[in-house]
Amino acid sequence: MARSRAVESNFVFRDAWFDGALEGGRVDRSRLLSSRRQFVENLFGSDYVLCTRGGGNYSIRFYEALSAGRIPVFVNTDCVLPFGEWIDWKQHCVWVERGDIARAAERVAEFHEALSPGEFKERQRACRRLWEEWLSPGGFFKNLRRYFE
Numbered sequence: 001m002a003r004s005r006a007v008e009s010n011f012v013f014r015d016a017w018f019d020g021a022l023e024g025g026r027v028d029r030s031r032l033l034s035s036r037r038q039f040v041e042n043l044f045g046s047d048y049v050l051c052t053r054g055g056g057n058y059s060i061r062f063y064e065a066l067s068a069g070r071i072p073v074f075v076n077t078d079c080v081l082p083f084g085e086w087i088d089w090k091q092h093c094v095w096v097e098r099g100d101i102a103r104a105a106e107r108v109a110e111f112h113e114a115l116s117p118g119e120f121k122e123r124q125r126a127c128r129r130l131w132e133e134w135l136s137p138g139g140f141f142k143n144l145r146r147y148f149e
Contacts, residue, residue: 007105007112011050012042043068047120048094048108053077063135066092069128073108075101083134083143092123092130 014035016023021032043049049065051072057079065072072093081089089095094111096104115123133139 007048007108009105010042010046012038043070046070047124048073048112050104051075051093053079062093063131066127066131066135069124069131071111071123071127073104075104082140083146086143086146087130087134092127 014020018032018035021028021035043064047070049061049068049070049072051059051062051065052075053059057077059074059079062072062074062081073096074089074093075096075098077098081087094104094108096107100107112120131139134143
């Protein structure tokens, strides 16, 4: 995606997690805060957020994107998203299958071109509402009961 002409990207590449602020058994607080600030600025400065799995088969960035009202570009690695029985996740993000990752930029461009400016803004607001109503601490626990009914 970083080299694609289909979308403009603003990736931040790092050699180490949190820019190395947690290496060597100590915390470099200044570096940690700087890294986190840069991440948050990048998140809010983006319309779409690439969400790939980390060490486990989930992406915390997916939830961070939704909480910020940004549209996730979700790379599906057969993970299980919460409340899938009630939420059509493909309606809230650009869904990219793992085998189609080479076309992710094209998928984002196609998704975006299909929306009017008003629809795009509404989609961002819907992402934030989804997080508030289902994934925020209050929303999650309010909806968790559905699994027990």
